[in-house]
Amino acid sequence: MTTNVMIVGVGGQGSLLASKLLGRLLLDQNYDVKVSEVHGMSQRGGSVVTYVRFGDHVYSPIIDKGEADFIVSFEKLEAARWMEYLKPGGRVIVNTQEIDPMPVIIGAAEYPSDLVEKMKALGAKVDAMDALAIATEAGSAKAVNIALMGRLSRYFDQISEQAWLDALEASVPAKFLELNRKAFHLGRVE
Numbered sequence: 001m002t003t004n005v006m007i008v009g010v011g012g013q014g015s016l017l018a019s020k021l022l023g024r025l026l027l028d029q030n031y032d033v034k035v036s037e038v039h040g041m042s043q044r045g046g047s048v049v050t051y052v053r054f055g056d057h058v059y060s061p062i063i064d065k066g067e068a069d070f071i072v073s074f075e076k077l078e079a080a081r082w083m084e085y086l087k088p089g090g091r092v093i094v095n096t097q098e099i100d101p102m103p104v105i106i107g108a109a110e111y112p113s114d115l116v117e118k119m120k121a122l123g124a125k126v127d128a129m130d131a132l133a134i135a136t137e138a139g140s141a142k143a144v145n146i147a148l149m150g151r152l153s154r155y156f157d158q159i160s161e162q163a164w165l166d167a168l169e170a171s172v173p174a175k176f177l178e179l180n181r182k183a184f185h186l187g188r189v190e
Helices: 015-028 076-081 115-121 131-138 141-153 161-171 174-189
Strands: 002-010 032-038 047-055 068-073 086-095 125-129
Touching: 002 015, 002 076, 015 032, 015 047, 015 141, 015 161, 068 076, 068 141, 076 086, 076 115, 086 115, 086 141, 115 125, 125 141, 131 141, 131 174, 141 161, 141 174, 161 174
Parallel strands: 002 068, 068 086, 086 125
Antiparallel strands: 002 047, 032 047
């Protein structure tokens, strides 16, 4: 059995660090892991998606429409953009932060309303959280990614919290470790 996780966001939010943390954790747990990064216009605030697939034997890093067990989204509109990839009964972990895309910035469109409710109406299990507030409480708005990984950890019963913290320690610079531990913990428990 293969588990499929999509990590989606906007360039600069730390989704690549989150995918590297998750990949390291899963390798440490002796899973076969495949990670694929699709950047888009990530350096200009564009959409970024990373596929993380793991199980006993994983043959491809790509997740097709209707196959994602989890979508971890750093921003609400990005979660909505990738919903067709979620499998029936899949879970969306979404930061309630709104980052205006270019059409909204230039006034050509409005940011869609009620996105969390619309995702729920599609049958998704939605775990919406203000990861920006959690990250800020931990000490840095840049820790949104780790707060979201903390929330994801709640759904991986087979992996201990200590294993997540060990992978975190191996993934972030020592000077940011305590801040990231706090963001992880707050994301996990709130």
